[in-house]
Amino acid sequence: MSGKPTEYIAPNRKDIGQGVEDAGLAPGTVLGDGRYRLIGNVGQDVRGGAQLWRAKDSALGRDVALTILVGDRSDTQVNARARRALERAMHAASFHCVGAARVLDVISAKHGLAESDRVLGIVVAEWTHGTDLAELVKDNPVPPATAARLLQSLAVAVETAHHVGLVLGIDHPQRIRVSADGELRFAFPGVRPEASATDDVRGLGAVLFYLLTGRWPLAEAPEGVPTVQMQKDGVPVTPRSLRPIVPLELSNAAVKALAGPDSTINTGGIRTAAAMIPVLERAAATEDSGTNVMHQSPIGNPAPENDVWRERDPEPDQARKRKLSVGMAILGVATLLIVGWLGFQVAQMFAPGGSSSAQNSILPSGVTEDGEGGDDEEEPDSGPPVAAGPITPAGAAEWQPPGATLDHPNRAGDAIDGDASTAWTTSAYFESFDSDRAYKPGVGLMVSFSEATRLAQATVNSPSAGGVIEIRSSPTATPGSVDETTLLGTLSLSGGDTSLDFDEVVEGQHILLWVTGIVPVDGGYQTRINEVTFQTAE
Template identity: 45%
Template structure:
């Protein structure tokens, strides 16, 4: 219920409220006696901001209060509070369904007295619904619903940033879930030093929270577990914690939160592009699955965060896409049938000229009275027998990578055992700059060529040398590149490269039978220079 005290505000929070903000408790009146506190819904400790539901005694309506608690005699605390109030006042001119409208801003001497233990108050319209923290307390949200919820919030951020406004939604208790299933910034009041980048990182953190139930930014509520980190200090991808999370959403969350690297996502518009693609794929999948479902059969859904299709043109595009998919399926089935007919009922006679297979003659001197053969072109650099790496691991600077348990399949000498990437709905580098296999050698080797056995046409790779297993992508060096064609591809290095660590880095994925993009490696051989 909206009127109950949030379970995350424990005894420690209550003690802090009394120590810094006087007796903030249900029933107390603030703001020149106008607002009566009803229930607390969180504390943003970074700014000593206490989030309350209150009753406006003049207009007889519920409102959301962000109470800035502090000592008026502390000049630094007063300065930070003034900055937050100024930003909140600017936001009062901003209107969007994803942000609660700011109704009033009270400061010391203007609605707030020094004896209240408050430095200011931001008054906003009350948002009906439930707490975001309560939503993820039981279990993570389904990926499709999580994408929809963040999509609506990202639209608000994008609109605000176009107007030069920072929203300050980088704390989960400031957000609420409306009855319609949309996330909304219910307690406006950005931190004094918050930036546009902080809003974008918050979108990634909210997505991470919905998918995993963990918060990936500093300053979260004590009741929410912090996101785990890799040994290199990166946030563990959601897919590693919840295997059912699609690779696109997992990568989007990590790339939005992380600051470093060339593959980071730094704008809300970039987030929206990925979420729009995920949403369209979900709609297409649901439409296909709906075909043949008995009328009146329910899937048990109680509520949904699915947005209605925005316009007729989008509906037509979706219908056209499904039609193309059905036609393509029929064509493939017909082609397969014809191939079977040709296989079992074809002419037994030879279909082409007879080939005369003979052993390759050995090299010998020219016969008498015959001219010598012309000189051949310069020979390619000679390579030796393959050298086997000591180990192989998935190289993904942003996390644990794709199918790490199968990385050894790429160097076991058996093309029948493969390592493959996750299935992506968007081609690299839309979601991430790439992924690859790192081969580690006990002693430095000097390579001249890399041979890749794989049935993954269209895959483009770079051979990169690295100084260590944990090297960042920017610190590796490209020593060769090529595109996989046929079942065996040899990539000559630009010049012999020496080192202990080499990466087969995939920059473009192959097709996955019309169901996204995927690449696989059957066997990778490393051939040294002679």
């Protein structure tokens, strides 16, 4: 079995008719004038009268997510609800956010749905590769700090949508998937007509509760999803009461978001996604870099093997073994050469005239053997350092100022592993770092050597043309701020290899790659570093 994230497709459900019209849909059914062929049913939203399907877009040859509204076309009330849901979906078509799948098409019963008289409309969205939310927690709840990190992208999506007057409708677990990047994503747009911004905030609380406990706290949970009653003997049930390792602040945040303005639970309440985000950031910042649920991969690329998907022991890295063997062979040859050279020097010292020869070689600069001074010419300027050869770093770690949230710390080593097909990336941000609304000023990658080294050049291999990286020397591997480092030069990435020749020899053990420029990628901003290499100075 591959160690990469696998697609989880829910088995064809036999209970579709329970609460939602059957509509005669099954894998292989073709909708939308023959364009969309159903692949597998993911779930159903009883409240919205919707079935959730994965389908194949035959026109573009890609998978899509379908929210299919079903019901009796002769029922005017049902038809009116469906029309309102489709109108809201059309308004959301212009909304682009990393934490929400983009709406690609909206089809009403009057256009292209003659295949089934029970289908009232379809909302077509881009397919989110990864797994179902229920699949993530079916065995065990996730670590609290990881739950907070997973939820951040969804919370930002909700806040961004509310800022432009949209409601997502995230209060249903089967509408949410875990992307291959290790982030929660609203995967099935098509909000209920009566859904409000409050429902979205309660949805955030419900998802957080679900991640922390494995139980869904809202009413009308899907078939097979474990539930929990929010009140017991008049006292609110909290994630911490069900799982004591949950931090108090995170547990309270889930309950306060769930409360809502009309709730009988008097907790003070969280009314906006913006109020939830700082709590998630603080909780995620406590996460040990070695316990991440997922190693995040660049947008649009599969994630590598990680803790969620690994079902076997790690296999030896054959490429690393080969590199180690070659390195040992080179070291052996170099040792023999050095021993031979030392032997030759010792032999020369005891050879006839050896002492005289040694004496003649130790003369002050500018003095000849007869004791007279040489020419008065000054030695020419040595100029920039000359590269002598590559040097392999001892390690790499993501660095950010204290208190900032790390992006992809577990992937830092991919930037120095000698394999350009692996990479360390920043997270995908909604604003570039130079924007007035930027989330942070930059993200750092600290590269360290086994000892202080004389460096002449740094080269970054990256596909992120237009990105900007400051190369800085650092006195330690964990400086307190960027101001404690020294700027050596700035790289404007051109795509592929971009090199920086240092003006003078850089002597140090720690080099910081401070990413200050991220580039547009799939509706967000991100910079990727495939490989960083260094040349020593002569």
